[in-house]
Amino acid sequence: MAEENEILKELEALFPGRVVTPVRYVQESWWPLAWINRSYLGSAVAAVVPESVEDVVRLVRFAYERGVPLNIVGGGSSVTGASAPRGGVVVDLKRLNKIREVDSRQRYAVVESGVVLQELEQVLNQEGLTLGQFPQSMDIATLGGFISTMGSGHSSSGYGNVEDVVSRLEVVVPPGEVYWTSFRRVPRSSLGPDLSKIFVGAEGAFGVITAAELKLYDLPKFIWEDSALFSTFEEGVEAVEKLASLDLPPKMVRLYDELETAYYTGLEGAVLIFRFATQSKAFLEAARSEVSDILRQGFRGPELVHKLLQERPNYREHITRILHRGLIVDTVEIAASWDKVADLYRAVKEALRGVEGVYFVTAHLSHIYRHGACLYFTILFMPSESLYFKIWDAVYSEAERFGATISHHHGTGVVKQRYLELEKPAELYRRLKAALDPKGILNPGRLVP
Amino acid sequence: MAEENEILKELEALFPGRVVTPVRYVQESWWPLAWINRSYLGSAVAAVVPESVEDVVRLVRFAYERGVPLNIVGGGSSVTGASAPRGGVVVDLKRLNKIREVDSRQRYAVVESGVVLQELEQVLNQEGLTLGQFPQSMDIATLGGFISTMGSGHSSSGYGNVEDVVSRLEVVVPPGEVYWTSFRRVPRSSLGPDLSKIFVGAEGAFGVITAAELKLYDLPKFIWEDSALFSTFEEGVEAVEKLASLDLPPKMVRLYDELETAYYTGLEGAVLIFRFATQSKAFLEAARSEVSDILRQGFRGPELVHKLLQERPNYREHITRILHRGLIVDTVEIAASWDKVADLYRAVKEALRGVEGVYFVTAHLSHIYRHGACLYFTILFMPSESLYFKIWDAVYSEAERFGATISHHHGTGVVKQRYLELEKPAELYRRLKAALDPKGILNPGRLVP
Numbered sequence: 001m002a003e004e005n006e007i008l009k010e011l012e013a014l015f016p017g018r019v020v021t022p023v024r025y026v027q028e029s030w031w032p033l034a035w036i037n038r039s040y041l042g043s044a045v046a047a048v049v050p051e052s053v054e055d056v057v058r059l060v061r062f063a064y065e066r067g068v069p070l071n072i073v074g075g076g077s078s079v080t081g082a083s084a085p086r087g088g089v090v091v092d093l094k095r096l097n098k099i100r101e102v103d104s105r106q107r108y109a110v111v112e113s114g115v116v117l118q119e120l121e122q123v124l125n126q127e128g129l130t131l132g133q134f135p136q137s138m139d140i141a142t143l144g145g146f147i148s149t150m151g152s153g154h155s156s157s158g159y160g161n162v163e164d165v166v167s168r169l170e171v172v173v174p175p176g177e178v179y180w181t182s183f184r185r186v187p188r189s190s191l192g193p194d195l196s197k198i199f200v201g202a203e204g205a206f207g208v209i210t211a212a213e214l215k216l217y218d219l220p221k222f223i224w225e226d227s228a229l230f231s232t233f234e235e236g237v238e239a240v241e242k243l244a245s246l247d248l249p250p251k252m253v254r255l256y257d258e259l260e261t262a263y264y265t266g267l268e269g270a271v272l273i274f275r276f277a278t279q280s281k282a283f284l285e286a287a288r289s290e291v292s293d294i295l296r297q298g299f300r301g302p303e304l305v306h307k308l309l310q311e312r313p314n315y316r317e318h319i320t321r322i323l324h325r326g327l328i329v330d331t332v333e334i335a336a337s338w339d340k341v342a343d344l345y346r347a348v349k350e351a352l353r354g355v356e357g358v359y360f361v362t363a364h365l366s367h368i369y370r371h372g373a374c375l376y377f378t379i380l381f382m383p384s385e386s387l388y389f390k391i392w393d394a395v396y397s398e399a400e401r402f403g404a405t406i407s408h409h410h411g412t413g414v415v416k417q418r419y420l421e422l423e424k425p426a427e428l429y430r431r432l433k434a435a436l437d438p439k440g441i442l443n444p445g446r447l448v449p
Numbered sequence: 450m451a452e453e454n455e456i457l458k459e460l461e462a463l464f465p466g467r468v469v470t471p472v473r474y475v476q477e478s479w480w481p482l483a484w485i486n487r488s489y490l491g492s493a494v495a496a497v498v499p500e501s502v503e504d505v506v507r508l509v510r511f512a513y514e515r516g517v518p519l520n521i522v523g524g525g526s527s528v529t530g531a532s533a534p535r536g537g538v539v540v541d542l543k544r545l546n547k548i549r550e551v552d553s554r555q556r557y558a559v560v561e562s563g564v565v566l567q568e569l570e571q572v573l574n575q576e577g578l579t580l581g582q583f584p585q586s587m588d589i590a591t592l593g594g595f596i597s598t599m600g601s602g603h604s605s606s607g608y609g610n611v612e613d614v615v616s617r618l619e620v621v622v623p624p625g626e627v628y629w630t631s632f633r634r635v636p637r638s639s640l641g642p643d644l645s646k647i648f649v650g651a652e653g654a655f656g657v658i659t660a661a662e663l664k665l666y667d668l669p670k671f672i673w674e675d676s677a678l679f680s681t682f683e684e685g686v687e688a689v690e691k692l693a694s695l696d697l698p699p700k701m702v703r704l705y706d707e708l709e710t711a712y713y714t715g716l717e718g719a720v721l722i723f724r725f726a727t728q729s730k731a732f733l734e735a736a737r738s739e740v741s742d743i744l745r746q747g748f749r750g751p752e753l754v755h756k757l758l759q760e761r762p763n764y765r766e767h768i769t770r771i772l773h774r775g776l777i778v779d780t781v782e783i784a785a786s787w788d789k790v791a792d793l794y795r796a797v798k799e800a801l802r803g804v805e806g807v808y809f810v811t812a813h814l815s816h817i818y819r820h821g822a823c824l825y826f827t828i829l830f831m832p833s834e835s836l837y838f839k840i841w842d843a844v845y846s847e848a849e850r851f852g853a854t855i856s857h858h859h860g861t862g863v864v865k866q867r868y869l870e871l872e873k874p875a876e877l878y879r880r881l882k883a884a885l886d887p888k889g890i891l892n893p894g895r896l897v898p
Contacts, residue, residue, distance in 0.1 A: 106786045106788055106820065107820060161637060167820075173877070177876070179876070179877060181873075182872060183872050183873065183874075184853065184854050186784045186786065186821060186853060187819075187820040187822065187823075188818065188821075188854075188857060189856055189857065190601075190856045190859065191650075191854060191855065191860075191865060191868065191873060192869060192873050192878055193646060193647050193648065193651050193878075194649070194650065195873065195874065197642060197646035197647070198646070198881075199642070201642040202642050215820055217819075246729070247727040247732040248697045248732060279694070280695070280696055280735070282734075282738045283695075283739070285731075286729070286731035286734065286735035287731075289731045335637055336636075337557075337634055337635065337636065338555065367637075371555065371556060372635060404633065404635060405637075406640065407639045408637060408638065409639050412639070412641055416640060419640065420640055422632070423638065424630075424632065424638075424641050424644065425628040427626070428622070428644055428885075429644075431884040432881070434884060435883060435884030436877075
């Protein structure tokens with residue numbers, strides 16, 4: 001990178017009044033490692049807040065010409081370090097926040113990257129539509145960050161994950177060109193590979209996502225929310241696999257292990273909550289009849305659904321309380337095929353039981369598929385950097401042993417880069433990186449260092 | 450390319466007894482343009498028939514070192530020229546035909562590229578499973594070709610398209626490395642972009658697909674097939690959009706326009722056929738009740754379903770008869786959002802009505818989505834090369850005018866390359882090509898010339 005002051009002066013000339021000190025981007029983080037060791041908050045010489053795609057183009061061109069690293073930042077809700085800057089300039093996309101179009105006849109929206117997911121959902125709801133993506137972080141996560149980290153929400157079994165609702169992307173690629181990954185709004189095209197998929201999960205390393213075309217759903221007309229109690233988590237897993245294989249699976253399913261069940265509800269056993277949401281009463285009634293056959297122990301009512309889902313927005317308050325007590329809490333979401341889920345759950349618990357400084361390990365089944373599920377672990381431990389990595393490596397070892405992935409929906413960030421080469425052919429990512437960002441100016445060190 | 454005889458000698462030394470004259474690869478084709486002008490059948494100096502992934506690796510290494518173009522060929526059922534060799538060596542993958550694994554507990558299979566889709570489906574059926582992909586060409590199309598051309602089958606509204614059932618790919622990439630796009634069998638991973646998607650639809654230009662891991666479905670236990678008659682195609686389109694928006698859409702839906710209806714059934718109007726297939730009776734009954742509300746004119750029974758689906762395997766006999774009469778028949782499948790479908794249908798018919806040498810144009814709605822549908826046109830015309838391109842350009846013009854794609858599931862091939870730059874950012878494909886196949890030895894001229 002050229003001399004720092006010079007870069008700042010040039011940036012200021014390019015974006016008068018919109019180059020700010022990067023203080024806030026290196027002060028706050030939802031990445032637990034940064035709470036333990038603040039040096040992980042990262043560093044930057046300046047932050048720029050583009051207000052248009054043209055601004056992003058100018059910025060990428062500038063960075064390309066001058067060899068300046070750009071750290072693309074959305075809502076900053078990553079828990080794996082995906083938004084910690086690593087020198088150079090922070091590009092804060094939050095003012096790329098236009099909802100360019102909502103087509104309620106065709107159920108499409110075109111939305112800029114900086115729009116916060118919850119605000120988008122509210123606008124869509126007013127049109128009778130939903131994106132169906134409800135990550136815990138939706139009040140701070142932006143659409144661009146959600147796409148870049150390949151996020152997901154609690155209703156993925158009904159509405160799919162982010163890759164299922166993104167139909168096209170607008171990206172700025174070095175040396176500074178804007179592309180839509182397809183020029184047409186069509187349900188499907190076999191004219192070449194779907195280029196949007198290269199950028200979903202790339203964490204900004206291949207291009208800057210500036211907008212997305214999204215496939216929307218009608219808001220449901222009929223909803224059935226209910227709960228059930230199992231004597232053990234493993235027993236619940238068996239039942240949930242059956243729910244996942246229904247012709248029409250529930251939109252939302254969460255199964256809490258005994259510790260989380262006790263903590264959140266005071267009940268003994270493993271609580272299951274679920275939601276069916278349909279356009280027609282007939283399909284809802286069919287679901288009710290099928291689920292009654294699976295959950296022969298009967299239902300515990302919708303109150304537990306509300307109670308447990310309400311814990312989600314409260315999560316950050318929980319964290320703050322825990323931090324005030326001098327402890328750290330982290331979450332690890334690993335996904336495996338159904339035959340492995342229960343054993344993997346036990347193995348991770350067992351592996352962490354022996355680790356000094358770990359206070360407790362709880363889990364719930366958070367996302368389900370016909371072919372497997374995601375186990376979402378919450379781990380409370382002493383604030384120690386070496387312990388942090390010890391915990392991650394221990395969980396990873398079990399994931400590897402059971403053929404699971406170490407990342408279901410929290411992306412790669414910094415902490416999971418350690419495992420990327422072990423799960424994916426990193427050489428192919430390196431080739432894509434060289435092709436799309438030959439000078440390595442976009443989120444340097446991300447995805448493949 | 451080095452001197453031809455020398456190449457042949459070296460190949461023969463590398464693959465003793467498995468280098469054959471390429472005669473059959475340039476004699477037969479399902480590409481209508483090659484029936485009009487046999488020079489489009491292409492040319493090759495030799496064909497190699499690898500029997501293992503290791504063979505493919507050796508072949509790619511050889512080609513990379515010696516600068517020899519490789520033309521990857523599967524079943525050869527492309528109707529757009531995707532399998533016509535363009536000089537160099539034909540790589541016939543049909544002997545990479547092992548079904549490596551069928552895991553009926555987890556509903557996964559690992560299958561090599563050369564396996565013919567119908568044979569795969571039969572093996573899976575014996576295990577109570579289905580891939581759910583039923584292209585018309587399934588008795589000759591191979592899995593590898595189906596993936597490479599981004600194919601689809603008649604039940605895509607229930608089982609998805611090929612990209613939805615491929616979970617991982619094994620690919621050989623120059624200079625000659627084998628990669629799985631992910632090393633784990635997991636339902637989903639956010640550890641970097643899904644690399645398999647780069648190869649789906651790339652028509653062999655980015656790598657040689659040697660095997661795929663596939664997500665399977667249980668065979669349905671309950672089936673309801675039925676039909677209905679509309680007075681006009683447009684009226685049918687309105688009803689089909691409602692079917693596509695059901696909580697549980699039909700697995701298969703086809704709506705035939707008045708000409709196809711008359712030709713195949715002798716009835717007046719537009720025939721709709723559909724199939725619901727479920728694991729539970731309750732969901733099938735719910736579907737029946739919902740569909741009864743949509744199709745108030747009543748049902749015409751399952752016989753029309755059988756009759757019309759039976760026409761599919763007979764299609765090639767039809768073609769042969771037509772060819773014997775000195776005529777050419779081609780098919781064009783274009784997809785658009787629902788608000789455009791009926792107008793686009795009329796516009797294409799209208800545009801071709803004025804073209805001299807076109808005898809008739811018929812269509813059916815072949816694939817449906819919540820967000821749009823595919824119109825599948827069949828066009829009968831005089832055997833003339835200029836007419837062939839005139840027809841394609843006329844259909845493309847209407848597709849462009851209505852924001853449709855010129856390719857729903859027949860890939861890019863040769864004929865649709867003309868339109869790729871108009872629908873997709875070809876520059877990004879070029880960058881990927883340079884990254885993955887820097888010497889341009891794989892299917893040279895394909896996708897992006």
